[in-house]
Amino acid sequence: MNKVETGVRLYHIPTGIVIENTETRSQIMNKENALRILRSKLYQLEMEKRQALQAELEGQKKKIEWGSQIxxxxxxxxxxxxxxxxxxxxxxxxxxxxxxxxxxxxxxxxxxxxx
Structure with a gap:
């Protein structure tokens, strides 16, 4: 069986992420693997956004020292x-x-x- 025919390519338009998977001879398995990889990349992207936002919020906090009262x-x-x-x-x-x-x-x- 030709792997080109069973290969899967997923595009996530909002982020521009492209996932290609030709690991197995089953198109269904390749699709499941590609979706799993896409989900993990989207999760990683969301976590990076949240960490950046958290770092920004942490940077806005005042230090606890004399004269920094609220x-x-x-x-x-x-x-x-x-x-x-x-x-x-x-x-x-x-x-x-x-x-x-x-x-x-x-x-x-x-x-x-x-x-």
């Missing part, structure tokens, strides 16, 4: 300030009770697409 609570002046968004409120008691929705809204308005 929020200041000043009880004497009755003021709570978010240093990332410059949002501040005088409702210290509310913030201490967990009412931080305004801070979350300010953060999402500032960094919504990159959060």
């Amino acid at each position: 929020r200041s609570y000043v009880f004497d002046d009755r003021r709570v300030k978010d240093h990332r968004t410059n949002y501040q409120t005088s409702d210290v008691d509310g913030v201490m009770d967990g009412e931080i929705d305004d801070f979350i809204k300010a953060y999402l308005m500032e960094f919504g697409g990159r959060a």
